[in-house]
Amino acid sequence: MLRSTDNGLTWVNISTGLQNLDATKLAASPDGAYLYVGTISGGVHRLKLQR
Numbered sequence: 001m002l003r004s005t006d007n008g009l010t011w012v013n014i015s016t017g018l019q020n021l022d023a024t025k026l027a028a029s030p031d032g033a034y035l036y037v038g039t040i041s042g043g044v045h046r047l048k049l050q051r
Contacts, residue, residue, distance in 0.1 A: 001037065005050060018045055 001023065002011040015021055020042030027036045028049075035047045 014047065018042060 001013070001015045001018070003014045004011050018037070018039060020039040022040040022042075023037050024040055025036075025038035027038075028034065029036070033049060035049055037045045037047065039045070
């Protein structure tokens with residue numbers, strides 16, 4: 001998982017802590033505050049998005 005906070009000029013790896021790097025699903029909370037990542041046999045992870 002990579003994240004950019006400057007419209008894609010630079011990217012940072014945010015995969016630390018994921019038990020499995022095979023992401024199968026991505027979803028944002030309705031208010032846009034969180035990104036949820038589903039992984040193969042790794043569960044669901046939540047990332048607070050910066051605003």
